[in-house]
Amino acid sequence: MRHLMSPLDFTTSELDKLFDLASEIEKNPKKFSNTCNGKILATCFYEPSTRTRLSFESAMYHLGGNVLGFSDAASSSASKGESVSDTIRMISCYADICAIRHPKEGAPVVASNKSSIPVINAGDGGHQHPTQTLTDLLTIRSMKGRLENFTIGLCGDLKFGRTVHSLINALIRYPGIQFIFISPEELKIPDYIREDVLDKNKISYKEFVRLEDCMEDLDLLYMTRVQRERFFNEEEYIRLKDFYILDKNKMALAKEDMLVLHPLPRVNEISVEVDDDPRAVYFKQVQYGVYVRMALILTLLELI
Amino acid sequence: MLNVGKIEQGFVLDHIKAGKSLSIYEYLQLDQLDCTVAIIKNAKSNKMGKKDILKVECDPSLINLDILGFIDHTITVNVIKDGEIQEKKELILPKEVKNVIKCKNPRCITSIEQELPHIFKLTDDKKEVYRCKYCEEKYEKFY
Numbered sequence: 001m002r003h004l005m006s007p008l009d010f011t012t013s014e015l016d017k018l019f020d021l022a023s024e025i026e027k028n029p030k031k032f033s034n035t036c037n038g039k040i041l042a043t044c045f046y047e048p049s050t051r052t053r054l055s056f057e058s059a060m061y062h063l064g065g066n067v068l069g070f071s072d073a074a075s076s077s078a079s080k081g082e083s084v085s086d087t088i089r090m091i092s093c094y095a096d097i098c099a100i101r102h103p104k105e106g107a108p109v110v111a112s113n114k115s116s117i118p119v120i121n122a123g124d125g126g127h128q129h130p131t132q133t134l135t136d137l138l139t140i141r142s143m144k145g146r147l148e149n150f151t152i153g154l155c156g157d158l159k160f161g162r163t164v165h166s167l168i169n170a171l172i173r174y175p176g177i178q179f180i181f182i183s184p185e186e187l188k189i190p191d192y193i194r195e196d197v198l199d200k201n202k203i204s205y206k207e208f209v210r211l212e213d214c215m216e217d218l219d220l221l222y223m224t225r226v227q228r229e230r231f232f233n234e235e236e237y238i239r240l241k242d243f244y245i246l247d248k249n250k251m252a253l254a255k256e257d258m259l260v261l262h263p264l265p266r267v268n269e270i271s272v273e274v275d276d277d278p279r280a281v282y283f284k285q286v287q288y289g290v291y292v293r294m295a296l297i298l299t300l301l302e303l304i
Numbered sequence: 305m306l307n308v309g310k311i312e313q314g315f316v317l318d319h320i321k322a323g324k325s326l327s328i329y330e331y332l333q334l335d336q337l338d339c340t341v342a343i344i345k346n347a348k349s350n351k352m353g354k355k356d357i358l359k360v361e362c363d364p365s366l367i368n369l370d371i372l373g374f375i376d377h378t379i380t381v382n383v384i385k386d387g388e389i390q391e392k393k394e395l396i397l398p399k400e401v402k403n404v405i406k407c408k409n410p411r412c413i414t415s416i417e418q419e420l421p422h423i424f425k426l427t428d429d430k431k432e433v434y435r436c437k438y439c440e441e442k443y444e445k446f447y
Contacts, residue, residue, distance in 0.1 A: 105441075
């Protein structure tokens, strides 16, 4: 029995198989519509997360399975003081597979240690969110046709953004990836990613403050939200905030086949005028999130 | 020069960094053993300039070498029997330490679930980096 705690739990060849399956599902969803008949997915969400939970539920329903669970800690036994270990032992009697989101880092690992069913980490605090990374990788692979030899710009909050850290860790396993980091000084990539991930693996990267200065070099642009509260002072925020808003003018500088990704929710970092640009694939990314979760459920349940 | 007598049975921890013997004493929970312990601080050393030494008269099996390896694997461990050095133990960095140190990350699951064991795994043996098994927070050694 396997669990998914981190995107690195799967080797690149295992990921290839997973993505092949997801692509097959995309092409022929009907073929898979009864593959999980009689199976139950438990969604144990100790903190609210509409999109991730609905994506898991949608994935299971598309496979013909059923879903039970809770969507915040207040409506679970955690409010009575039950431990994660006890809850998962109970859930193991009710369901065949479990997706768990918890505000505390490492809670899904605790669950997987005691579980008799496969456990998927659906996000644990600022630590890991592997199914988002799988979604990002599948989107890139499907839209670009490859997961190697491209230049990716990661823009916005690179210091606190777990999706960014996770994506970097996953992409360094593929050859020919050039990273360009675009962020204000306050939100630069943390030292541990720089030293333990990039330098250690001899991965070259460039850093810019303004998106305009590197737009033409990018094959992919991964946008994240720059939050006002992350800045040390208001003046700095006002000075820099527009650098990180993607609009038509900035898109005009980009290659014709560049793609824009975003883990969502988007607030104002991508202007709505960009939504109609064929290079904006962040809503397609949501669809790929369902396909990759369908493939993951089938793989962990060993139904394929 | 201060003289501390030989021990008949037990262990001598040599080449402890000067001033760190009390930390070792606490990590090894020697206060819980009913035995004679000599703590020698700032002894002269050709190799280190100054060093600390711990002599403990007890059953040698009572010492947890994993903990000692985690704290400082350069310490020399001499096992004493019948007043003589019977064995010199090599210390290695343990792959995992359980309930020796606690995760200090306030966002870690161990911060709210008290019954969980605190487990750290060796993730980089060159830099001697240990990370929490659950949240992967790096443990900053203060030894």
